[in-house]
Amino acid sequence: MKKTIAFVVFDGFQLVDMAAVAVFELANDCPGGPFYDLMLLSEHGGPVRSSSGVKVDSIAFDAHTYDTVMVTGSMSPVVSSPRFIDFLRQSCAASRRTASICTGAFLLAEAELLNGRRVTTHWAQARELQHLYPKTRVEEDRIFINDGNIWTSAGMTACIDLSLALVEQDLGTANARLIARMMVVYHRRSGGQSQFSALLEMEAKSDRIQSALSYAKRNLAKELSVDELADAAHLSRRQFSRAFRNETGKSPAKAVEALRVEAARAMLEDSSHSIDVVARETGFSDTERMRRAFLRTVGQPPQAVKRASRLGKM
Incomplete structure (x- = not known):
């Protein structure tokens, strides 16, 4: 019916x-x-x-x-x-x-x-x-x-x-x-996911810096050094670092961390993956590094985010 x-x-x-x-x-x-x-x-x-x-x-x-x-x-x-x-x-x-x-x-x-x-x-x-x-x-x-x-x-x-x-x-x-x-949309964002996008908040003004950010988001599991991001933007390391900070207000390292936290949070809220797996898949070298990044960005550790998401689905 x-x-x-x-x-x-x-x-x-x-x-x-x-x-x-x-x-x-x-x-x-x-x-x-x-x-x-x-x-x-x-x-x-x-x-x-x-x-x-x-x-x-x-x-x-x-x-x-x-x-x-x-x-x-x-x-x-x-x-x-x-x-x-x-x-x-x-x-x-x-x-x-x-x-x-x-x-x-x-x-x-x-x-x-x-x-x-x-x-x-x-x-x-x-x-x-x-x-x-x-x-x-x-x-x-x-x-x-x-x-x-x-x-x-x-x-x-x-x-x-x-x-x-x-x-x-x-x-x-x-x-x-x-x-x-x-509908040509991402299979739905999890309910707990932020209304804000890290890419949108950084508001890169040039195609080259936007390309570097998009490359980083697609390759979070990699190390993503400044040289690698500069190559993705087709700029020298010096030109890239200066342009990146001018356009986004962040260093490349802080920007990559924001993208990793966003991706890790989505995984924690919309999957059954363990903290270890999430840390590995999103490019954090270990769970402690991810924990510190979450405390700086989200204000609570990954375990709290995962627990809150689980309770919200009950």
Whole structure:
């Protein structure tokens, strides 16, 4: 029997959140499908205008029971209505799963569905969510979080990671990977992975320095000396070191460490690999070196990250 996935939209919703619909659309083409009926709901039904001006058609809230209710977000939190909040409360009580994308978490929090829950939202709005709804437990640096039957995600493209995780729960890892390949995205980032990318934060301005960073990310298990990175950038060692620090604000060694910590954290949170294996695969010479790097960058040792991820999946 097909599962009904209801996407809740409202005037000013963020159109990029509709990328989540594509995940379930492609899931219907997996062997054995179709698995899902997809619906767009709004308070009054009819055309609903997104923040970009593009409109989508919707049907009005009703007493129908949905398997999964997904509340879209907006560029900034919106003011809801009593009927909207009543619908969220009733649909959450009746559905198997309730999820929010980006600032949709504010609507779930207003409906008191996030009290005592671990949740996330777009990093730019996370502290405001915690301030307005102190009974929530906001973790601002997460791609998505699953706490019981409630799922919340970061903003923008994180809706794809969230939807892939929901499909993986329903149809298994192989189908989720197939869908990710069809969408030409990385097989979903783990829920605990940072909303921030080390490569983006370093913001290399030239193609040569960007090439060196990309080379480093692809070859973390190697030693990655300054000479090797300079060769990848087609610069002399002296030119490379000067240009690298000017563009990224970091030394090559610190930049490589940041990339290694990011990769190691993703492995710890999204696999059963031991600390030793993770250290080896990400280029740390030993677990003690990795531990020191985690304390400097993450503020806690690898064991704590792995333990927190395991508890979050229970």
